[in-house]
Amino acid sequence: xSMPLAVRQMNEARVLARLLNVGPMxxxxxxxxxxxxxxxxxxxVASLIExxxxxxxxxxxxxxxxxxxxxxxxxxxxxxxxxLIPDHALFxxxxxxxxxLRLCVVDFTGTVRHSFVERLPKVYPSPEDIAQRLADMVxxxxxxxxxxxxxxxxxxxxxxxxxxxxxxxRAPSMNWRRTSFREMLQQRLTGICVHRLVNDANAFAMAExxxxxxxxxxxxxxxxxxxxxxxxVQSGGQLLEGTNGLAGEIGHMPVGDGGHCSHTGIAGxxxxxxxxxxxxxxxxxxxxxxxxxxxxxxxxxxGDPLAQTVLDVWANDLSRGLAILxxxxxxxxxxxxxxxxxLAKRAELQIATCLQQRxxxxxxxxxxxxxxxxxxxxxxxxxxxxxxxxxEDFGPLxxxxxxxxx
Amino acid sequence: xSMPLAVRQMNEARVLARLLNVGPMxxxxxxxxxxxxxxxxxxxVASLIExxxxxxxxxxxxxxxxxxxxxxxxxxxxxxxxxLIPDHALFxxxxxxxxxLRLCVVDFTGTVRHSFVERLPKVYPSPEDIAQRLADMVxxxxxxxxxxxxxxxxxxxxxxxxxxxxxxxRAPSMNWRRTSFREMLQQRLTGICVHRLVNDANAFAMAExxxxxxxxxxxxxxxxxxxxxxxxVQSGGQLLEGTNGLAGEIGHMPVGDGGHCSHTGIAGxxxxxxxxxxxxxxxxxxxxxxxxxxxxxxxxxxGDPLAQTVLDVWANDLSRGLAILxxxxxxxxxxxxxxxxxLAKRAELQIATCLQQRxxxxxxxxxxxxxxxxxxxxxxxxxxxxxxxxxEDFGPLxxxxxxxxx
DNA sequence: GGTTTGTTTGGTCGGAAAACAAACATAGCC
DNA sequence: GGCTATGTTTGTTTTCCGACCAAACAAACC
Numbered sequence: 001x002s003m004p005l006a007v008r009q010m011n012e013a014r015v016l017a018r019l020l021n022v023g024p025m026x027x028x029x030x031x032x033x034x035x036x037x038x039x040x041x042x043x044x045v046a047s048l049i050e051x052x053x054x055x056x057x058x059x060x061x062x063x064x065x066x067x068x069x070x071x072x073x074x075x076x077x078x079x080x081x082x083x084l085i086p087d088h089a090l091f092x093x094x095x096x097x098x099x100x101l102r103l104c105v106v107d108f109t110g111t112v113r114h115s116f117v118e119r120l121p122k123v124y125p126s127p128e129d130i131a132q133r134l135a136d137m138v139x140x141x142x143x144x145x146x147x148x149x150x151x152x153x154x155x156x157x158x159x160x161x162x163x164x165x166x167x168x169x170r171a172p173s174m175n176w177r178r179t180s181f182r183e184m185l186q187q188r189l190t191g192i193c194v195h196r197l198v199n200d201a202n203a204f205a206m207a208e209x210x211x212x213x214x215x216x217x218x219x220x221x222x223x224x225x226x227x228x229x230x231x232x233v234q235s236g237g238q239l240l241e242g243t244n245g246l247a248g249e250i251g252h253m254p255v256g257d258g259g260h261c262s263h264t265g266i267a268g269x270x271x272x273x274x275x276x277x278x279x280x281x282x283x284x285x286x287x288x289x290x291x292x293x294x295x296x297x298x299x300x301x302x303g304d305p306l307a308q309t310v311l312d313v314w315a316n317d318l319s320r321g322l323a324i325l326x327x328x329x330x331x332x333x334x335x336x337x338x339x340x341x342x343l344a345k346r347a348e349l350q351i352a353t354c355l356q357q358r359x360x361x362x363x364x365x366x367x368x369x370x371x372x373x374x375x376x377x378x379x380x381x382x383x384x385x386x387x388x389x390x391x392e393d394f395g396p397l398x399x400x401x402x403x404x405x406x
Numbered sequence: 407x408s409m410p411l412a413v414r415q416m417n418e419a420r421v422l423a424r425l426l427n428v429g430p431m432x433x434x435x436x437x438x439x440x441x442x443x444x445x446x447x448x449x450x451v452a453s454l455i456e457x458x459x460x461x462x463x464x465x466x467x468x469x470x471x472x473x474x475x476x477x478x479x480x481x482x483x484x485x486x487x488x489x490l491i492p493d494h495a496l497f498x499x500x501x502x503x504x505x506x507l508r509l510c511v512v513d514f515t516g517t518v519r520h521s522f523v524e525r526l527p528k529v530y531p532s533p534e535d536i537a538q539r540l541a542d543m544v545x546x547x548x549x550x551x552x553x554x555x556x557x558x559x560x561x562x563x564x565x566x567x568x569x570x571x572x573x574x575x576r577a578p579s580m581n582w583r584r585t586s587f588r589e590m591l592q593q594r595l596t597g598i599c600v601h602r603l604v605n606d607a608n609a610f611a612m613a614e615x616x617x618x619x620x621x622x623x624x625x626x627x628x629x630x631x632x633x634x635x636x637x638x639v640q641s642g643g644q645l646l647e648g649t650n651g652l653a654g655e656i657g658h659m660p661v662g663d664g665g666h667c668s669h670t671g672i673a674g675x676x677x678x679x680x681x682x683x684x685x686x687x688x689x690x691x692x693x694x695x696x697x698x699x700x701x702x703x704x705x706x707x708x709g710d711p712l713a714q715t716v717l718d719v720w721a722n723d724l725s726r727g728l729a730i731l732x733x734x735x736x737x738x739x740x741x742x743x744x745x746x747x748x749l750a751k752r753a754e755l756q757i758a759t760c761l762q763q764r765x766x767x768x769x770x771x772x773x774x775x776x777x778x779x780x781x782x783x784x785x786x787x788x789x790x791x792x793x794x795x796x797x798e799d800f801g802p803l804x805x806x807x808x809x810x811x812x
Numbered sequence: 813g814g815t816t817t818g819t820t821t822g823g824t825c826g827g828a829a830a831a832c833a834a835a836c837a838t839a840g841c842c
Numbered sequence: 843g844g845c846t847a848t849g850t851t852t853g854t855t856t857t858c859c860g861a862c863c864a865a866a867c868a869a870a871c872c
Contacts, residue, residue, distance in 0.1 A: 161769075238642070241736075246768075253730045254726050330650055414862095445862080448819065482816025484817080
C-alpha cells in the first residue's frame with residue numbers, strides 16, 4: 001500500500017473510532033479531537049459519506065435525543081452532526097452452549113439488533129450437527145435482509161480451548177476433541193466469512209468491556225465461573241492471547257492439592273475449588289440438600305449454616321486465585337461473571353477482605369465487579385470482537401492487517 | 407506535529423530499528439525490508455547521516471568482520487554498508503544491589519561499553535547515601551567523556567517495588583519504604599535525565615531478551631530467583647506493567663499454605679518455596695549442613711541424599727508456579743534466572759516432567775531456559791530499557807511519546 | 813553485456829495554513 | 843416588532859509543502 005493512502009486510511013479509521021466511542025459530533029469537533037485542520041476533517045468526512053459509512057443528521061429531528069439539552073446558548077453557525085450509519089455493516093456472533101445455540105447481530109454502531117436462540121435436543125451433539133444448525137440459523141437470518149452484502153462475517157464463541165487456526169482443541173461440555181470447526185462451518189456458509197473461533201470467556205470479557213465502559217479501563221481480568229472456570233486478561237486494552245491463543249485458562253491454575261471436584265483431571269486446579277460442580281460437591285459432601293445451584297442459593301438465602309460454610313470456604317478459595325492474578329498482573333479491576341458469580345455477590349466484603357490479607361500493604365487491590373442482571377452473553381462478545389477488528393484495523397504505518405473496513 | 411514530518415520520523419525510526427536489530431546493511435537492503443523505494447531509503451539515510459546517527463563503512467576495512475563470508479559471488483554494483491554510529495548516544499543503567507552499586511554504559515548500538523562497581527560498606531544504607539554515591543559515580547564517568555552531551559539519561563534498577571512515578575514503595579533487602587528516590591537522584595545529577603526506576607526483575611528480563619534474541623520471542627515469562635522471587639511477563643513483545651507498574655510480582659503468588667521460610671510475610675507465597683532462603687531453610691530443617699547456596703550445591707553435587715530431597719521438593723514446587731504461569735499466559739518460553747537457577751540446571755528434566763503433569767494434554771508446554779554463565783545483570787537491562795525507549799519512540803501516527811530520538 | 817546499486821527527475825497525494833462563505837445569536841436602533 | 847450591524851463558529855476553497863513513488867539514469871562491479 002502506498003504511503004499517502006495508508007495515512008488517509010488511518011485517519012478515516014480514527015474518525016470512525018471517534019464517532020463510535022464518543023458519539024455523534026461535527027466536523028469541527030472531529031478536527032479538534034484528532035488534531036487536524038477543519039479542512040482535513042471535512043475531506044475525510046466527505047470520503048466516509050461517499051463510502052456510505054457516515055451521514056449528516058439533524059438532532060432536533062430525532063425524538064430520542066431529548067431536546068433542550070446540549071444547548072447551553074451556542075453562538076455562531078450551528079454544527080452539522082455526523083453519525084455512523086447503523087446499517088452500513090452487520091456483524092454476527094454465535095455461542096455454542098451446552099444446551100442451546102445462540103446467534104446475535106450487531107450493527108455498525110456496535111448495538112445489538114437481533115438475537116436468536118435454538119435449543120439443542122441431544123446431550124452431546126456432533127460438531128457436524130452443530131455446524132449445520134448454526135449455518136441454517138445464519139442463512140435463515142440473512143435471507144430476511146434486503147442487502148445481504150452488509151454482513152461482514154461471523155465469530156463463534158466456544159466453551160473450550162481454541163487455537164489460532166480455528167481448531168477446537170477441547171470442549172469438555174460437549175465432549176469434543178480436536179475438531180476443525182471453523183472449516184466445517186465455513187463449508188456450510190457461502191458468502192459469509194467465518195472470521196475466527198474464540199474462547200467463551202474471552203468473548204464474555206469483550207462484551208463486558210463494551211458494556212461497562214467503551215475504553216476506560218485498560219488493565220482488567222475477567223473470570224467466568226460456570227461448570228469450568230474460564231478467564232481473560234486485558235492488558236493495555238488488548239486481550240492477552242498467548243503463543244497459541246490459549247492464554248487465560250485461569251481455571252486450570254494449580255492452586256492447591258485437592259479440591260471439591262475434578263473437572264478436567266488436573267489436581268488442585270482452581271476450578272476444582274470455585275466452579276459450580278465444586279460448590280455443589282462441597283455442599284453435598286457436608287450433607288447439604290439440593291442438586292442445582294438454584295437449590296444451593298435458596299438454602300443459603302434461607303440461612304442454612306452448611307450453605308454458609310460452603311460460601312465461606314468458597315470465598316477464601318476464590319480470593320487465593322484473585323491474589324495470584326493481582327500480584328502477577330496488577331489489574332485495575334477484576335470482573336467476576338458467570339452463574340456462580342451469584343455467590344460472589346453474597347460475599348463481596350468477605351472476598352475483598354481475604355484478598356487484601358493475601359496482598360502486601362503496598363499492592364493496591366483491584367476493584368471487584370460482579371455484573372448485576374444485565375450480563376452480556378458470549379455471542380454478543382463474539383460479534384463485538386469482529387466489530388472491533390474492523391475498527392482497529394490500523395496500527396503502526398506499514399503493518400496493516402488483512403481486514404479492510406470496506 | 408504535522409503529518410508529513412510524522413511519517414518521515416517514523417520511517418527514520420524504522421530504519422534505525424532495522425540497523426539495530428538486523429545489523430549493517432545497504433540502502434537497497436533497507437528499501438526491500440521496509441517496503442519503500444530505493445530513492446526513499448536513500449533520502450531517509452541521508453537525513454540520518456546528516457544527524458550523525460548513521461555512517462557508511464567498508465566491511466573489508468574492518469578486521470572483525472571475517473572476510474570471505476557474505477560473498478557468495480555477488481554480481482552487480484557492490485553495496486555501501488551502513489551502520490549505526492556507536493558514539494552517537496550513550497545510555498546509563500544502574501543497579502542498587504544489597505551490597506554493591508553497579509553502573510553500566512550502553513552505546514547507540516546497544517552494546518555495553520563500560521561497567522563500574524562500587525561495594526557498599528554499610529548494611530542498610532540510606533536512600534540519600536545511595537543517591538549521592540550513584541550521582542558521584544555517574545559524574546565521575548561523565549567527566550571522562552569528550553562529549554558529555556551524548557549521555558541521554560539513566561535508568562535505575564531497584565530490588566523492590568517501584569511505581570510509575572519513580573517512588574520506591576518497598577525494598578526489603580535495604581529496608582526502604584516509600585522513598586521518592588528518583589527525585590532524590592535527579593537533584594544530585596545536573597544535565598542527565600533520570601528517566602525511570604525499574605524493578606530489578608524487569609530489568610533482568612530486558613537484558614535477557616536482548617541477549618537471547620533481539621526480537622524473536624514475543625511471549626515469555628522471566629523469573630529471577632534470589633532471596634526473593636521477582637518476575638516479568640512479556641506479551642506481544644512488551645513487558646507487562648499493570649495499572650501501577652506493579653505487575654510481575656511472581657514471588658508473592660499464594661501457591662500453598664506454608665513454605666520453608668517467610669520472606670515477605672505472605673502465607674504460602676511462591677517465594678517461600680523456591681527462593682534461596684527457602685532452599686537453605688528446607689535443607690537445614692532436614693538436618694543438612696551448610697549456610698550458603700554454594701555449600702548446598704556442593705553437597706548436592708557430592709551426592710548428599712538430603713540435598714537431593716530438597717532439590718526434588720524444590721523442582722516440584724517450582725513446577726507448580728510454572729504451571730500457573732503457563733495456563734494463564736501461554737508463553738512460548740520461560741526463562742529461569744538468578745543464582746537459585748543453578749538448581750534448575752540440575753533438575754531440568756524433572757521440572758519439565760512435573761510441569762507437563764500439571765497441564766492438560768492440549769496445552770503446549772513452554773520451553774524452559776536456564777541462562778548459562780553469561781547471565782546479564784539488571785543494570786544492563788536498565789540501560790537497555792532506556793535505549794529501547796529511544797528506538798521505540800513511535801507508534802500509531804499522531805500518538806507520539808515525549809521522548810525524541812534527537 | 814548483464815546485474816545490482818545509488819541518485820536524479822517529474823508526478824501524485826494528503827494534509828497545513830489562510831482566506832472565504834455560510835449560518836446562526838445578539839445588540840442596538842428605528 | 844422589524845430591521846440592520848456585529849461577533850462567533852462552522853464548513854469550504856485555495857494555495858502550498860513535504861513525503862513518497864515511478865522511471866530513467868549513472869556508477870561499479872562480474
